[in-house]
Amino acid sequence: MRYWLMKSEPEDYSIDDLERDGRAGWTGVRNYQARNFMRDQMSIGDQALFYHSSCAEPGIVGICEVSRPAYPDATQFDRKSKYFDPKSSRDAPRWLHVEVKFVRRTRLVSLAELRGEPALAHMRILQRGNRLSITPVDPAEWKHILKLT
DNA sequence: GCCAACGTTGGC
DNA sequence: GCCAACGTTGGC
Numbered sequence: 001m002r003y004w005l006m007k008s009e010p011e012d013y014s015i016d017d018l019e020r021d022g023r024a025g026w027t028g029v030r031n032y033q034a035r036n037f038m039r040d041q042m043s044i045g046d047q048a049l050f051y052h053s054s055c056a057e058p059g060i061v062g063i064c065e066v067s068r069p070a071y072p073d074a075t076q077f078d079r080k081s082k083y084f085d086p087k088s089s090r091d092a093p094r095w096l097h098v099e100v101k102f103v104r105r106t107r108l109v110s111l112a113e114l115r116g117e118p119a120l121a122h123m124r125i126l127q128r129g130n131r132l133s134i135t136p137v138d139p140a141e142w143k144h145i146l147k148l149t
Numbered sequence: 150g151c152c153a154a155c156g157t158t159g160g161c
Numbered sequence: 162g163c164c165a166a167c168g169t170t171g172g173c
Contacts, residue, residue, distance in 0.1 A: 009159090031168075054159050111160080129166035131158050 002041060003137040005125055006047040006064070006100070009071045010055050015062040015105060018050065024147040025068055027075050028083045030095060034134040038098045041136070048100060049137065049145065051125070059110035060145065068099035106149035119144045 006026065008014065012124060018024055029035055050062040072093035075083035088094040114120055124135040137145075 007159090033168095058160070129158095131167060133158090 002043075002046045003139060003142040004037070004042065004046060005051055005060075005123075005135050005137050006048045007051045007125075007133045008018070010052045014052065014067050015050050016104045018062070018064060018100070019105065021102070023099055025073075026097045027073050029073070029097055029133060030083065030085070031131075031133060035096055035131055037134050037136070039096050040097050042066050043069055047142070048083070049142075053133075057108060057110060059108050059112075060106060060116070061108055062105045062148070063103040065103050066098050067101040070096040070098050073097045107130040109145065109148050114145075117144065117148070122143040 010016075013024065013030075029038065036075070046066040048064050048066065049060045051065050052058055052061050072090075073083070073095040074137075075081040076085040076088045076093065076095045077090060078084055083095075085094060114123070115126055120126060120141055123137070123141055124130055124132060
């Protein structure tokens, strides 16, 4: 059982949306490292911090849980989708995604607040230039963050 | 296989 | 809107 941090732009899909829907396919990941995390390391029951990015108040806003392991992302075959990938094929799908279910909201633990925690200094999300949308979280970091929520 | 050009991410 | 950082692409 592992811990993760998963970024989403709230204008695209927010914690409100996940709370309403109950569960969601984490579609649209088009980065190999993030895909590989989903394919190779994420399994049912893994816990994840839900993080709002590219918004007025970036930070952790909730917790979700992996409810289905990785399977092909249908948006890569959809010509009308912004995630359409002409280089992918149904025989050899390039992109996968897991499904997550809503666990609970947290208060907003902002990026600025996370930066102020020495115990979290080496979190991937806090490193400059970090762009990965899915990153592993150490158990110690997870515990520390839960205390902040 | 190198690397310059390009596109995207994401905080500010 | 700016811009630093990074991943991907494609010519060679």
